[in-house]
Amino acid sequence: MNILVAEDDDDTAQFIRRGLAELGHEVLVATNGVEAMQQLSGAQHELAIVDRMLPGLDGLSVIRQTRTAGLAIPILVLTALGRIDDRVTGLEAGADDYLIKPFAFSELVARVNALARRKPAPPQQQTELEHRGIVLDLLRREVARDGAPVQVQPREFRLLEELMRGEGKVVTRTMLLERVWNYHFDPQTNIVDTHISRLRSKLNYGGKPDLIETVRGVGYRMAFDD
Numbered sequence: 001m002n003i004l005v006a007e008d009d010d011d012t013a014q015f016i017r018r019g020l021a022e023l024g025h026e027v028l029v030a031t032n033g034v035e036a037m038q039q040l041s042g043a044q045h046e047l048a049i050v051d052r053m054l055p056g057l058d059g060l061s062v063i064r065q066t067r068t069a070g071l072a073i074p075i076l077v078l079t080a081l082g083r084i085d086d087r088v089t090g091l092e093a094g095a096d097d098y099l100i101k102p103f104a105f106s107e108l109v110a111r112v113n114a115l116a117r118r119k120p121a122p123p124q125q126q127t128e129l130e131h132r133g134i135v136l137d138l139l140r141r142e143v144a145r146d147g148a149p150v151q152v153q154p155r156e157f158r159l160l161e162e163l164m165r166g167e168g169k170v171v172t173r174t175m176l177l178e179r180v181w182n183y184h185f186d187p188q189t190n191i192v193d194t195h196i197s198r199l200r201s202k203l204n205y206g207g208k209p210d211l212i213e214t215v216r217g218v219g220y221r222m223a224f225d226d
Contacts (some may be wrong), residue, residue, distance in 0.1 A: 001046040001116060002026045006036035006062065008055055009076065014102075016049065019105050033057025040066050045073060047115055049108075052079035052090065060093045060180065067094035068138065074115035078103070089178060103165070129164040131222050132211055134203065136161055145203055155180055156199045159192075163222050172192060172219035196220060 003020055007013040008031050017027045028043070028169070030036035033054040040048060040062070048066075052059035063075055077090045080101040087098045096118075097111050129136040133146045141157055143150040158180045162171050173192045177183040181191070196212065204210050213223045 001112075002028075002044060003040050003112070004028050004030060004036065004043070004045040004048040004050075005038075006030045006033070006048065006050040006054060006059065008032060008051060008053075012051075015105075016108065019109070023109065025202075031055075033059065033062045036062050037065055040071060040073065041069065045111060046074045048073055049078055049112070050075055050095075052081055052086075053078055060090065060183065063090075063094045064179070074118065076108075076111055076115060086100060089184075091181075129161065131164050132224075134160070134164070134211060143203075146209065150202050150205075152199065152202055155195055156202070159195055159199055160203075163220055166221055168222055168224045170215045170219050170221045174219075176219065 003025050005013055005016050005020075005027055007016065010031075013029045013031070013102065017029055020027045029041060029046070030039050034056040035055060036048075036050065036054065039045065041075070050059045050062055054062065057065075059077060059079070063077070067074065074096045075094065076097045076099060077095040078099050078101065079090070081087070090098050096115055099108060099111055125221070127137070127139050129138065135144045137143075138161070141154070143152050143160065144159060157175060160174060162179055174186075176192050177187070181187075196214075200210055200212055203212070211223045213221050215221060
């Protein structure tokens with residue numbers, strides 16, 4: 001297989017590269033998240049091993065952007081963060097498996113082989129999200145409502161994207177902090193609420209109905225018809 005290893009620790013990266021190459025795989029190493037994203041976007045890799053704590057662009061952001069771009073490549077997260085919530089966050093970001101450092105190379109190989117045996121999901125062709133007149137163009141990163149453009153900031157776009165992908169389910173403030181701001185701690189501010197308020201004012205301009213519901217004490221969701 002053609003495998004991408006995104007790992008900034010040179011010793012670890014070369015250890016994995018040599019071991020997989022000895023098994024007949026073609027291995028390319030990326031040392032930061034930006035390089036990894038470029039490789040995933042432009043090369044024909046069949047599997048990726050991604051360290052979570054990459055410089056430039058962290059591993060979870062690499063995974064999310066890969067999935068947003070519609071790439072169905074199997075991804076194994078390699079990280080020293082081994083708590084249950086860390087693993088859950090990695091899997092929810094779009095990873096297929098999670099291996100904790102330090103690791104045995106034999107287990108890494110077993111997990112790589114298991115991912116290779118899985119039938120790949122069909123490519124994601126979705127380039128737009130739509131909800132009751134609100135349209136997100138995921139390629140141009142533009143928003144429109146009832147055919148009229150809505151000028152939003154990048155964080156506001158990401159907030160709206162997360163809510164619309166939730167398809168009416170509640171997206172908690174903690175989830176939004178992690179996915180939009182990459183915060184894995186409570187910043188002790190109302191940053192989410194402030195941005196939601198600005199987003200609402202732009203979407204509801206001209207007296208349009210508010211389609212973002214507040215679930216008190218939890219988070220937000222998109223409003224659906226009764």
